[in-house]
Amino acid sequence: MASQYNRFTEAYNVRLEAATLAKNRPHPIHLANTEELRYRRPFDCEFPGQPSHIASYTKGLPHDPKTGLLIKPNDFQTFIRALDAGDEFSIREVPLGPQIPEPRFISGIASTPKADGSPTDVRAWESMAAGNTYDLEGPDAHAVTMPPAPALDSKELVYEISESYWMALVRDVPFTRFDDDVVRDAVRSLNQTEWIRFLAKGGPLPPSLSDAQRKRLRKPFTIDTVFRGVTKGDLEGPYLSQFMLIGNSGIANGNKIEDGFVQYGAHRVDQKVRAVEDGRDYMTTFKSFVDVQNGADVRGREVYSDGFRFITTPRDLATYVHFDALYQAYLNACLILLGMKVPFDKGLPFQLDDDVDKQQTFATFGGPHILSLVTEVATRALKAVRFQKYNVHRRLRPEAVGGLIEYYHNNPDSEIVAGVKPLYEALDKDMLNRVSMHNESQNKLCDGDVPRMSDFEDGESSATRLLPMAFPEGSPMHPSYGAGHAAVAGACVTVLKAFFDHGHELRMPDENGNMVPFAFVPTRDGQSLKNVISEYGNKPLTVEGELNKVCSNISIGRNWAGVHYFTDYRESITLGEKIAIGILEEQKLTYGENFSMTVPLFDGTVYRI
Template identity: 55%
Template sequence: MESRRTQARNIRIEAAHVAFNRAPVVHESNGEELQYRFGPTENNAPPEDVVRSGQPSHLTSYTKGLPHREDDGLIAHPTDFQTFVRGIDSGDVRDFRDTPLGPLQRSGGQVIGRGAQPGQAIDWSSAFTKSCAVRDRKGGAVPVRAWESQGAGNTFDLEGPDAQAVTMPPAPVADSPELIAEMAEVYEMALLRDVPFAKFEHDGDVQAAIARLNQLEWFNGSEIVGLSAAAQARRRGAVTIANAFRGTTFGDCVGPYLSQFLCAGTPELGSGGQTAESATAGFVRYGAMVFQNKVRFATPYRDYMTTWEWWLDVQNGADLRGTETYEGDCASDRYRFIANPRDLATYVHYDALYQAYLNACLSMLALGIPFDPGIPFQGADVMDRQQGFAHFGGPHILSLVTEVATRALKAVRFQKFNVHRRLRPEAVGGRLHRMKNSPGNPTFAPFEPMCDRLTEIGLLEAVRGHNARQNTIHDGRQCDQERDTSYLLPMAFPEGSPMHPAYGAGHATVAGACVTILKAFFDHRYVLPGPYVYPAPCGTKLEIAAGTPALTVEGELNKLASNISIGRNWAGVHYCTDYSESVRLGEAIAIGILEEQKLTYGENFSMSLPRFDGTTIRI
């Protein structure tokens, strides 16, 4: 036993050395956090203006939850942001409690406090928020919503790379062609939420969106001076119907938009192999039970946060979670296959973050997809005399594919809160809304190139028309000016984005980590058994995808990671770079865990792993 104890200690030490000897990283932000300032105030200016004079405006920083001014939607008191950062850096819960959370408190037109106090009912601004005070809250007022795990990046872990040992490149800056293109893409996606994926190829609105995007420098091949290496690697070519709103990795543009792991069923227990009937039923084997690849049917053509008051309430932390509606076109069709972007947004609104990858693993086990050839115990029993189970078997991979998720979340939380603190797309929409309705404010100058370009290509006019319809139908705004002058980003969720910054994306980082584990264990070049399927436009059934090229395990897993990550973009809560850089962050976490775990097994084995950048490594 002493020998075993010593061996166990030595392996842990060796794993620690593997982690320690990885090349150190430098965490670099884009430098905008303190760059933009409020202008000087004139004599006899009101106190609200004096406290901001010459101070950082945090125009491109995540400030959601802190008190904001009603007139411009920017942070009311710059020192609140520094308190916010102090808590993030220290991880001390006492610093978090000192950070103002909620709107400005006024009495007689004067500010009497910043943030909400325990037991205090808040007088929110918008009609929607006020209406939610009695809905599902037993008559209570809408509370404020706390930030999420802003200290997680300071924690330590006993497996895999430390949360601060991996990094991401700086995010695009406000006036860059890349961010202009990213915001344009998110706006276009918001306008297309109810177009069925099956109709994308022939839909006029999709074609119009593609035409507008291709006028932008980021997509049309125009020369862009001064791009960093990371930005150059991210740059995409012309948008086509084949690649529009899809991911950028191998397999993303092959076959139907949705990964087979989000729709196709598997053989039932006791049946034979995959058939057209089992694939189109959409039932996936879960032990002796099944689940069906369907989602709750959200009310179609219903978007949120399209009035300034509503937008402001959300920026001030109004907790509107759970107030979306699910009426649908037919009361009996409460669940359906993921037929359009709104359905995908609903999926990623409430999924357990590793859910899609656990489900994919269950699907592949039910389909009998072989493991990587380098993994042992795959020969005939009479030869190996051993089967994989606790190691190199189903329970091993099922637990490991979920195990990496928590490590990925800690790493991305450090990037979100401690390094980049990037504002969400909804906040950029607020900047553009104010610029269009109150032109000439020099505070918003960094976003002028974006405002001008999105106006020139006709996108902001399309957004204005969309929001006018929303405000007329859903919010009863029949004749006031704001009904017709809202340029805010229409959101799929009434509460908007989560209470943490945009870059990186939690869903995408977990996607990168979990999919990397699956690609390492399963034979990634294996062709999935057909028939391949896609949801019908109504979502009530699955259709056979005739003529689809062979779909590989690698391609459909990459597509699954992209679907889930970009599903958050469809909801309006993330940008493209949040997806593309975060899946690589998650991949680095998973590779580190695999490298360290390999030390703990006595068997001589290997894994061939295709990375998101197209290279292949061997573990």
């Protein structure tokens, strides 16, 4: 009985110790930018002097079909009250959809109907209350934070929305052909933004920049660095991480890694993705833009090509992150690393020969342990980033910025969007002209036998400056900052870097059995992979570099779709990293073995657990 009592007591004490560790983490102050109440409605319109909320996320609330802006300021306050309350009854009181004549889209009033002629439904907001939940492991959702998001009138947003526009314009250029003229034009255009010129000019930086802003400054781009991430390894080798392309050898060495099959037990999963039709974008008419801001559920209306291919273009990557199981890429990476027998972190136990250790890893410090942990951190990162999205920042999506730019372009004297003037005037007008020509060509395409021009209101131009979207429905139904994909990426990749020897070089056997480095890219048709390591000086890629790169690929894949900005990626991966480290620290208290983990962080430093 005494032994059993001691076990009860010890188990309780371990939980107390973990709870004390969590309690002692300082809860930061959560700071948003000052835009939510800054911009006001003119006094000669309805709701005079009330906040216009042009710089806030309002998607799903009723919007004016002529301006694309929020109709009633009180709707936004109802939205905020529901977010703070976090209960289903308060959330049900928030007006959803155009409310004309009911929260549902009727053909001729709003969105085109479904294929069967029935009305188009609205989309509900996604997990509004998730940030208010509690957890029994890891940092509380409120114990991590993100700095204020770039403001509507900031030089940083000029760069960010310019990057969004250029990403849309080069969405169909293969990653292996980034020497294309339009990519070179993108580089020149982005390098002319004030945000990039801060570092290009040299000298002291403006004292008004915060520490977070200084860390986010970008050096001038080249065709080899544009649209890439900023962590160690992002600029090494091909654009795509090897973990997004290769597989493992599988049972009885039945596959080559370049076949792209990831072994799931006796099954195998192909790394190829379903290809969507090249050159087709969405939300390029103002009417369709307003419909989507009203929450029109137009999901599933994208058009697919026949067959599958390796991720070849940014549009393919956008398709991947449209449908991924959120932690899918990191689970694949873990299986590939295990299949390649990449060694674990040197601080972990049971890595000697069996006749020395007398036990093998499995339930702890082995494959099942790390595979389950990769998925375990994902949901906790999602809760933390949901709190930032809904309860702190409420940042408008890039598509909404495109809507503001389009409306201001056509109505420069409208007082309700006067706050858009600094952003609009700073944008590259040649870039905007390219966008308008791109959208005009999009709007003359046909959906079946029906030209898209039929979606226009009388007198509406087909040459809009709206942000062309890869998804018919545009962004998800939640604010932009932070990014769920990026937060999960940061958490999952941190776990993998903690368990595996992050400095290990990736090699494969050649025809003579020699272990040689590799760097695969898709062939032009996307049907196979070719090794181009010689183009990179035969320098081996590392576990850390390719894990960081898969984190950036997935996060920036959402930017390629048009649904996120650069800062959403940059700040969210760090938030996810903090969640993962907190979980690893608490779990370490539960083991009897004396061990350590050395984790390379995204900022280039190293953290030891």
